[in-house]
Amino acid sequence: LGGLSTVVASAVIIILLLEVIVMYQEAFLRFTESMEESLSRIAETKIMMIKESIKITDIVIVNSTFLYVNVTNNGKVGIIARDFSKIDVILVYIAQVNSSKVTLWLPYDASMAVANGWRVKSAYVGSTSKELINPINLPSANSGIWDPNETLQLEVWLDSNNALDTSEGVVVIIVALNGASSIYQV
Amino acid sequence: LPSSVITEGYFIIAALIIASVLSANVLYSTQQISQAYVERAKEIKNKAMMEVVIIFATGSNNSDVVYAWVKNVGKARIPSNLIEKSDLFFGPLGNFERIPYNASSPPSWNYTIVNDLNSNNSLDPQETISITIQLSYNLTTGDYYLRFATYSGAYDEYEFSI
Numbered sequence: 404l405g406g407l408s409t410v411v412a413s414a415v416i417i418i419l420l421l422e423v424i425v426m427y428q429e430a431f432l433r434f435t436e437s438m439e440e441s442l443s444r445i446a447e448t449k450i451m452m453i454k455e456s457i458k459i460t461d462i463v464i465v466n467s468t469f470l471y472v473n474v475t476n477n478g479k480v481g482i483i484a485r486d487f488s489k490i491d492v493i494l495v496y497i498a499q500v501n502s503s504k505v506t507l508w509l510p511y512d513a514s515m516a517v518a519n520g521w522r523v524k525s526a527y528v529g530s531t532s533k534e535l536i537n538p539i540n541l542p543s544a545n546s547g548i549w550d551p552n553e554t555l556q557l558e559v560w561l562d563s564n565n566a567l568d569t570s571e572g573v574v575v576i577i578v579a580l581n582g583a584s585s586i587y588q589v
Numbered sequence: 590l591p592s593s594v595i596t597e598g599y600f601i602i603a604a605l606i607i608a609s610v611l612s613a614n615v616l617y618s619t620q621q622i623s624q625a626y627v628e629r630a631k632e633i634k635n636k637a638m639m640e641v642v643i644i645f646a647t648g649s650n651n652s653d654v655v656y657a658w659v660k661n662v663g664k665a666r667i668p669s670n671l672i673e674k675s676d677l678f679f680g681p682l683g684n685f686e687r688i689p690y691n692a693s694s695p696p697s698w699n700y701t702i703v704n705d706l707n708s709n710n711s712l713d714p715q716e717t718i719s720i721t722i723q724l725s726y727n728l729t730t731g732d733y734y735l736r737f738a739t740y741s742g743a744y745d746e747y748e749f750s751i
Contacts, residue, residue: 407597407601408597408600408601408603408604409604411601411604411605411608412604412605412607412608415604415605415608415609415612416608416611418612419608419611419612419615419616422612422616422619423615423616423619426616426619426620426623427619427622427623429623430622430623430624430626430627431626433626433627433630434626434627434629434630437627437630437631437633437634438630438633438634440634441633441634441637441638442637444634444637444638444664445637445638447664448640448662448663448664452662486715488704488706489704489706489715489716491644491658491660491703491704491717493644493645493658495647503649504647504649506645506647506656508658508703508717508719510703510704511704576644576645578642578644578645578660578717580662580715581662581715582642582644582660582662584644
């Protein structure tokens with residue numbers, strides 16, 4: 404039995420050290436995995452932000468409660484039609500009723516059931532041609548993609564309580580899914 | 590039995606007891622450190638996935654109300670109880686103050702999710718909240734500053750003029 408206690412104690416300490424090393428390695432691996440995932444998520448978000456771009460090209464005020472807005476996807480990625488409800492449309496104008504400044508966030512509603520809202524009337528490429536790639540099923544917009552270089556004509560409507568003073572002009576702000584925005588004033 | 594064998598036996602038992610106590614302590618500490626690493630990684634990941642932009646903010650002269658719209662452009666969902674934990678700062682440029690959420694008297698801010706598409710009462714990625722800031726004073730001509738920071742520290746700033 405001579406020296407057995409030393410052997411046993413050494414063995415226990417070596418096992419202990421190995422276990423500690425394994426635990427540290429495991430924690431380190433989990434940490435780096437998590438960091439890697441975070442970095443790739445950040446990159447993914449930033450890439451989408453860089454690739455996404457829209458531009459309002461025209462606003463036509465039809466009357467005090469109805470206007471058309473043309474907006475072009477001049478980015479590198481398409482926007483799925485089913486995600487139109489995630490697009491923000493904000494209107495700033497002078498109210499007809501009391502000449503005060505009004506700012507309205509408008510919901511997307513393909514069925515035009517809400518009092519104030521917007522939907523897509525048509526989609527085209529260039530000045531006249533219809534879109535041939537991933538056509539958007541209008542007016543429901545339940546399928547299709549708003550591809551790069553395609554222009555949407557939006558219908559924007561207001562109820563009579565929110566009618567705008569057509570002589571004062573209007574500002575439209577549109578923000579796409581990942582934050583790309585465009586502002587236009589007439 | 591020779592006395593040296595008995596002594597060795599005692600040493601073995603003592604060594605085992607000491608090693609057990611030591612290993613328990615070291616393993617516990619290692620586990621704690623490992624857990625701390627994992628928690629920190631989770632925090633960093635959560636923060637990395639959180640991103641918001643103030644898409645528009647406005648107010649009118651002689652009005653004590655400011656409206657702002659904030660969009661979640663990150664990858665993480667923000668539940669309503671955590672939206673309330675966001676920090677909002679507003680005021681004239683260079684003289685802004687922290688506005689408390691849902692205070693009984695102005696200044697105070699409140700919000701509604703304007704496009705809660707799945708009706709889960711959370712600010713999901715690509716959804717937007719409309720924020721109403723009730724001030725204790727009327728806005729006058731000048732430049733104003735707004736900052737919205739989520740509970741994890743992700744924030745955006747916006748300036749506008751009246």
